[in-house]
Amino acid sequence: MKCEICKKQIAETFLKKLVGTYIYDAKHKKRNVCFECQSHFKNDKAKMLETM
Numbered sequence: 001m002k003c004e005i006c007k008k009q010i011a012e013t014f015l016k017k018l019v020g021t022y023i024y025d026a027k028h029k030k031r032n033v034c035f036e037c038q039s040h041f042k043n044d045k046a047k048m049l050e051t052m
């Protein structure tokens with residue numbers, strides 16, 4: 001799984017959970033965001049979607 005903002009590979013925990021988050025775009029498509037980008041955008045979903 002790659003972050004759709006910075007395009008880096010997103011790390012997974014040993015339980016295969018992504019170290020990051022999912023957000024849904026206007027078309028209800030699931031988009032992956034890494035923890036660093038989530039922090040950088042202060043979890044502002046609208047801004048994160050604009051950046052993709």
Ligand SMILES: [Zn+2]
Binds near residue numbers: 004006007034035
């Ligand atoms: Zn990222």
